[in-house]
Each structure stands twice: as C-alpha cells, then as structure tokens.
Amino acid sequence: MKEFKLPSIKWHDLTSHFTRPKLEILSLIIILICALSVFTGRIASKQAMTFNNGALQYNGYVVANKMNGQGKLTFDNGDIYEGQFTNGIFHGQGTYTSASGWVYTGQFKNGYADGKGKLTTEGQATYEGTFKQGIYQYEN
Structure with a gap:
C-alpha cells in the first residue's frame, strides 16, 4: 500500500500573503x-401571492414572506379585506367586505x-363606535 504524505504548510507561509x-x-x-x-430580509416588496391552493389571493407588500403593510386579501368565498397587515394578520386600518353584504371599516388588532x-x-343597519376582539361595545 502506498503512503500519501500531505505537504507541510507552515504558519509563516500562510500569514505572509495576508498583510x-x-x-x-x-x-x-x-x-x-x-x-x-x-436588512434585505426586512425590505418590503410588493407581491402577488396565492395560499391554500388558490383559496386566498394576496396582492400587497410582503416582508420576510409575510403580509406586511398595505395589501388586499381575497377569499375564495368572495370576502375581501383591504388594509394594513402585520406579520400576516389584519392589524391597523382596513375594510372587510363580506360576500353576504356586510362591511366593517375601521381599526383591526x-x-x-x-x-x-x-x-x-346586510340589512343596512349601522353600528359605529368601539369594537373589542370583533364585538361591538354598546355605549350606555
């Protein structure tokens, strides 16, 4: 069996090339x-995205592969949310329009x-005021 010998490399030889x-x-x-x-992972870019085999279509700003900033999300049942997103969820000012006819415009958290x-x-009744976790807060 033949023996292989690695060439000897001296530290001085390596460091002499790097001033x-x-x-x-x-x-x-x-x-x-x-x-x-x-920083490039945090730069917002406008994109069109499709989720759940086409059940959700998004057109808007994306940061780190999540909906962030202004955008429009269309559901396969015809519902539409247009407004602000943070880390992929409704957060900020927006409008949710349901296919059945009701519309909410205001703040999301x-x-x-x-x-x-x-x-x-749908029947054109209007509730304006404060909402908490999706529930209208009646004022006394």
Whole structure:
C-alpha cells in the first residue's frame, strides 16, 4: 500500500500573503455582507401571492414572506379585506367586505375588529363606535 504524505504548510507561509491592510479590507467586506443579509430580509416588496391552493389571493407588500403593510386579501368565498397587515394578520386600518353584504371599516388588532370602526350589516343597519376582539361595545 502506498503512503500519501500531505505537504507541510507552515504558519509563516500562510500569514505572509495576508498583510494588515488586506485583512482589514476582508473584514470590512464580511461585515457588509452580514449587514446586507440582515436588512434585505426586512425590505418590503410588493407581491402577488396565492395560499391554500388558490383559496386566498394576496396582492400587497410582503416582508420576510409575510403580509406586511398595505395589501388586499381575497377569499375564495368572495370576502375581501383591504388594509394594513402585520406579520400576516389584519392589524391597523382596513375594510372587510363580506360576500353576504356586510362591511366593517375601521381599526383591526391581531386579526379582529378592535378599536374605532363602523359596521354596516346586510340589512343596512349601522353600528359605529368601539369594537373589542370583533364585538361591538354598546355605549350606555
């Protein structure tokens, strides 16, 4: 059996190619690459996305593969939400229009009508005021 010998590499041979200015430039490049990789994942881009085999269609801003910012979500039953999203859920100002005819316009929090808003039912009854987790808060 033949014996293989690896060439001997001395530390001095390796370090003689790297001068201090070259190492500083290399370090700066590595830092810039790391910084860019962190920030590019957080840049909002406008996209059209489809979920659940076409049951949901989204057109709007996306950050880190989640609906973030202004957008429009259309459900396969005809319901439409148009407004602000945070991490993929309704959050901020928006309008939810159901296929059956009722419309809510106002504030959303964690996916629910929450805050000041206006609900108009199919029969055109209007409830305007404060909502908490999707429930109208009657004022006494």
